[in-house]
Amino acid sequence: AQSVTQLGSHVSVSEGALVLLRCNYSSSVPPYLFWYVQYPNQGLQLLLKYTSAATLVKGINGFEAEFKKSETSFHLTKPSAHMSDAAECLCAVCLGAGSYQLTFGKGTKLSVIP
Amino acid sequence: EAGVVQSPRYKIIEKKQPVAFWCNPISGHNTLYWYLQNLGQGPELLIRYENEEAVDDSQLPKDRFSAERLKGVDSTLKIQPAELGDSAVYLCASSVTGRRNTEAFFGQGTRLTVV
Numbered sequence: 044a045q046s047v048t049q050l051g052s053h054v055s056v057s058e059g060a061l062v063l064l065r066c067n068y069s070s071s072v073p074p075y076l077f078w079y080v081q082y083p084n085q086g087l088q089l090l091l092k093y094t095s096a097a098t099l100v101k102g103i104n105g106f107e108a109e110f111k112k113s114e115t116s117f118h119l120t121k122p123s124a125h126m127s128d129a130a131e132c133l134c135a136v137c138l139g140a141g142s143y144q145l146t147f148g149k150g151t152k153l154s155v156i157p
Numbered sequence: 158e159a160g161v162v163q164s165p166r167y168k169i170i171e172k173k174q175p176v177a178f179w180c181n182p183i184s185g186h187n188t189l190y191w192y193l194q195n196l197g198q199g200p201e202l203l204i205r206y207e208n209e210e211a212v213d214d215s216q217l218p219k220d221r222f223s224a225e226r227l228k229g230v231d232s233t234l235k236i237q238p239a240e241l242g243d244s245a246v247y248l249c250a251s252s253v254t255g256r257r258n259t260e261a262f263f264g265q266g267t268r269l270t271v272v
Contacts, residue, residue, distance in 0.1 A: 052197070079263075086161065087200075087248070087263035133199050144213065145261060147199025 045070040045136045049148035057156050062106075062121040064151045066134035069115065074136045076117040077145065078108055081131040090132070093117060104128065129155045159183070161264035163249050169270045175237035178267045182230070182251030189226060190261060191234050192248040200248050206232065207254055239271045 050065040068074055078090040091102025098110040104127075108119045119132060134148040162181040170176050182189050187208050192200035203222070205213040208229035217224065221240070226232040236243055246268050250261040 047199070084265070086265040087250075089260055089262075092260065135199070144202055144205070145200075147201070149197065149199050 047148035163264035180249030186251035
């Protein structure tokens with residue numbers, strides 16, 4: 044079984060400030076991990092994914108995440124927030140290659156303050 | 158290339174009425190998923206198809222929910238009768254079967270309101 048915990052249902056940052064969204068996972072086998080973003084009136088879009096290669100993963104729009112096995116974490120970061128980053132961000136886990144079931148966290152709403 | 162297309166985008170129905178959602182996956186994607194997303198929650202898998210076969214429907218409430226994927230392309234999710242608690246966003250996604258590191262692509266969802 045797997046699960047995902049996202050700390051903070053709502054995170055507000057100032058434009059230009061560091062973005063840090065926290066995600067911790069639980070998995071009985073080496074996991075694949077994903078961050079999805081959901082902009083208003085749009086579908087879920089993949090930001091980045093970890094699939095057992097490099098532990099530091101770079102995604103679209105300047106986002107990146109680091110897989111830390113010892114901390115069972117996959118936190119999402121961006122050095123400098125932009126107004127267009129405001130969205131719902133969802134962390135998800137699946138049980139690695141051959142597994143197709145994504146288990147999502149509850150999501151974190153990212154707000155960017157001008 | 159078109160993404161995953163869902164219709165309708167919004168639906169308002171009275172309780173006890175039937176409702177159906179339609180999904181057209183990305184061309185060539187064998188795997189199709191239906192997810193349910195309640196307000197303030199992450200999506201939860203309802204059913205997964207590989208081609209026309211439902212390979213995981215363990216989370217689908219079969220007393221009122223049904224789904225089909227005839228010919229292994231488009232899919233329909235039905236609720237009959239709808240209850241107030243079914244108000245949520247229903248998401249469809251598709252991916253390529255059997256590829257490592259596969260990514261699921263999501264549609265915009267159908268927002269259902271049961272009154």
